Structure formats: structure tokens, C-alpha cells
Amino acid sequence: MAETTQTVTTPASLTGVGWCHWHKGIGEDVRVIQVVEVPSGPGGRHSACARCRERRNLIPFADQP
Numbered sequence: 001m002a003e004t005t006q007t008v009t010t011p012a013s014l015t016g017v018g019w020c021h022w023h024k025g026i027g028e029d030v031r032v033i034q035v036v037e038v039p040s041g042p043g044g045r046h047s048a049c050a051r052c053r054e055r056r057n058l059i060p061f062a063d064q065p
């Protein structure tokens with residue numbers, strides 16, 4: 001009886017553990033807060049974890065009007 005110990009790689013596009021631009025570290029339930037548009041480049045995304053969103057009243061980009 002062999003158990004599967006394969007590591008499931010989560011796509012970066014899904015919400016979950018990721019880089020938080022607010023506390024500059026890995027956070028949980030990271031959501032994109034701000035999309036920075038750069039005319040001559042790929043642009044950037046500023047993401048915040050659940051704790052930082054709560055602390056700074058940040059609204060996820062997808063939930064903004």
C-alpha cells in the first residue's frame with residue numbers, strides 16, 4: 001500500500017499563500033489590491049494578505065466598484 005506523497009503545485013493565479021507587498025513577505029489568502037499600469041512594460045500587481053487587508057482596510061481589486 002503506497003501512499004501518494006506528490007506535492008501539488010498551486011498556480012500563482014489562485015488566491016492563497018503568496019507575496020504580500022504590504023508587509024513584504026509571504027502571507028496567507030493573498031489578494032490583488034492594486035494593478036499598476038505601466039505603458040512600456042508588463043505592469044505590476046500589488047497584493048496584500050488577509051492580515052494586512054484587515055489592518056489597513058484594503059479592498060481587493062476584484063471587489064472594488
Ligand SMILES: [Zn+2]
Nearest residue numbers: 020023049052
Ligand atoms: Zn501582509
